[in-house]
Amino acid sequence: MRVNLLRGVGAATALYGLAVAARPDLLARPSGLVDPDGRTAPATAVSLRPLGWRDAASGIAMLTAPAGPALTAATLLRIAADLGDAVLLGGTLPGRGTRAKAVAVSVGWGALSVAGLLVHERKE
Template identity: 70%
Template sequence: MHVKMLRMLGAATALYGLAVTARPELLARPSGLADPEGRVAEETRISLRPLVWRDVAGGLAMLCAPEGPALRTAAVVRIASDFGDAALLGSTLPRSTRAKAVAVSVGWGALSVAALCAPGRTGQRRGSRPGRCAGAAR
C-alpha cells in the first residue's frame, strides 16, 4: 500500500468535494446536467451536494485514517464509490457527456486501486505518529 499516494488522493477528493458542495455547477456542467446556457437548476444543485459531501467524508477518511486496516477500508470505500459512480453515471447521464464522466470516475478509482496495491511504502516520517492528520493537534 502506497500510503503517501492514498493520502494525496484523499486530500484531492476532499477538496474537490468541498468545491462542488459550494459550487455544484463544477460537476453539473461537465456532466451535462446544466441547461444550454450553462445554468444549473436548483433541484440539480440540491441533488449533487450529498453526493459530493460523500467525497469530502471519504477523502478525509483516507487522509486521516491510521495506516493498516482503517486506511485500507477507507480506500476500498473510495474505490467502490468511484466505480459505482462510473456504473450509475454511465447508465443515466446524457449520451454527450457519458464517456467523459465514466472515464473520470474510473480514472480516480484506478488511481486508488494502484495506490492500494502498490508495494508497501508508508507515508510516515521518522518520529511521526500514525493516524494523525497533517497539522492535527498533538
C-alpha cells in the same frame, strides 16, 4: 500499500468534494446537467451537493485514517464510490461523450486508489 499516493487521492477528493458541495456547477457543467444557458437548476444543485459531501467525507477518511486496515477500509469505500459513479453516471448522463468522460474520470480515480493499495512502498 502506497500511503502517500492514497493520502494524495484523499486530499484531492476531499477538496473537490468540498468545492462541489459549495458550487454544484463544478460537477453539473461537465456532466451535462445544466440548462441551455449553462445554469444549474436548483433541484439539480440540491441533488449534487450530497455527492460533494460524500467525496469530502471519503477523502478526509483517506487523509486521516491510520495506515493499515483503517486506511484500506477508507480506500475501499472510495473505490466503491468511484465504481458506482462509473456505472450510474455512465449509464444515465445525457450524451454519449459526457457519459464516456464520466466513466473515464471515475475509473481513473478508482484505479489510482487500487494502485495505492496494491503497489508496495519501495524499501531503500
